[in-house]
Structures are given as structure tokens and as C-alpha cells.
Amino acid sequence: MPREYWYDEEAPPVALLAAVRRFRTADQEMRRRLGADMRMNGTDLEALRRVIAAERSGHPLTARELADQLRISTAATAKLITRLTGSGHMARNSHPEDRRAVLLGATERSHRELAAWAGPMHEAMFEVARGVPAEAREAVIGFLDAMTALFNEDTHRKRPSRD
Numbered sequence: 001m002p003r004e005y006w007y008d009e010e011a012p013p014v015a016l017l018a019a020v021r022r023f024r025t026a027d028q029e030m031r032r033r034l035g036a037d038m039r040m041n042g043t044d045l046e047a048l049r050r051v052i053a054a055e056r057s058g059h060p061l062t063a064r065e066l067a068d069q070l071r072i073s074t075a076a077t078a079k080l081i082t083r084l085t086g087s088g089h090m091a092r093n094s095h096p097e098d099r100r101a102v103l104l105g106a107t108e109r110s111h112r113e114l115a116a117w118a119g120p121m122h123e124a125m126f127e128v129a130r131g132v133p134a135e136a137r138e139a140v141i142g143f144l145d146a147m148t149a150l151f152n153e154d155t156h157r158k159r160p161s162r163d
Contacts, residue, residue, distance in 0.1 A: 016143075020147065030121065031045060031046075034117055034118060034121075037117055038113055038114075038117060039087070040084075040087075040089070043070060043072065043080060044080060044083060044084055044089075046070065047066060047070060047080055047081075047084065047090075048084065048089055048090065048106060048110055048114075050066060050069050050070070051066065051090060051104045051105065051106050052106045052110070052111075052114070054104075055105055055106060060093070060103040060104060060105060061103065061104050062095075062101055062102065062103060062104070063077050063078065063081060063102065063104065064077075066080075066081075066104060081104065088107055088109045088110075089106065089107055089109060089110040089113075090104060090105065090106060090107060090110065091104070091105045091106075091107050092104065092105075093105050
């Protein structure tokens with residue numbers, strides 16, 4: 001196995017961290033393939049995922065909220081929305097309480113395509129998750145949540161000086 005880390009590769013946590021890295025790489029590749037199959041780039045696919053999640057939660061997104069979530073400019077978001085509405089994947093809907101606001105929604109086409117492309121993968125993922133022993137699930141969830149919090153926090157990174 002090629003050296004992936006700068007610390008002791010014999011330390012017990014290294015195999016776990018290497019598995020996380022393999023998972024992240026495979027996840028990114030799976031999303032790239034899904035986007036290519038749907039003729040979307042990664043940002044478009046992530047935008048669509050976030051719009052659908054927001055709709056399901058009962059709080060559809062505005063363009064500004066989508067821009068904030070994706071951490072891209074409002075100009076880039078406007079282009080993204082234009083691309084996705086033009087391809088028939090996203091719709092601009094009137095806000096029920098604010099006539100000036102527009103809410104984003106996924107089209108029926110998006111739901112059909114995602115069900116066709118991602119549905120089998122989601123079912124397979126569920127089967128893999130089901131195979132994790134019940135007594136190990138809490139530890140796995142705790143580990144993944146702690147890694148997520150660490151990645152989101154990003155305070156542990158030492159930034160090199162620019163001298």
C-alpha cells in the first residue's frame with residue numbers, strides 16, 4: 001500500500017482513516033458519474049440535491065440561500081439556475097407570502113431522472129447500511145459525526161506562512 005499519511009502507518013487508526021479516504025474518493029467518483037449521466041456538472045447536481053432536500057423539509061430555497069449553501073457567488077448561482085431551468089431540471093416558483101421573492105423547485109423531470117439514476121444506488125447503500133451490526137451502528141455514526149464536525153470546524157489546520 002503506498003504511503004498515504006505522514007505519520008506512523010502502523011498506528012491502528014490509519015486503516016480507519018484510509019477507509020474514510022477510499023470512501024470519500026469513491027463517493028466523489030460516483031457523484032461525478034451521476035452528473036455525467038444526467039449531463040450536469042457537480043455543482044449543478046449538488047444544487048439540485050439541496051433544492052430537493054429543502055422542498056422535502058417544507059422550506060424551499062431562494063437563490064440567495066442556495067448561493068450561501070453552495071458557497072458560490074450570486075452571479076454564479078444565477079447562471080446555475082438559468083442552466084438548470086433551461087434543461088428542465090429546476091423551476092422558479094412564486095413565493096406564497098412575498099411577491100418579490102422566488103423559490104426554487106425541482107421539476108418532475110428531475111425527480112424521475114434522479115429516481116432512475118440514483119435510486120438503485122440508494123437501495124444498495126441502504127442494504128450495506130443494514131448489514132452493519134446493530135451494536136456497531138452507534139459507534140459508526142459517532143465516528144462519522146465527529147469527522148463531519150472536524151471537517152466543518154476546520155480550526156485544526158495550520159496555515160503555512162506566506163513569507
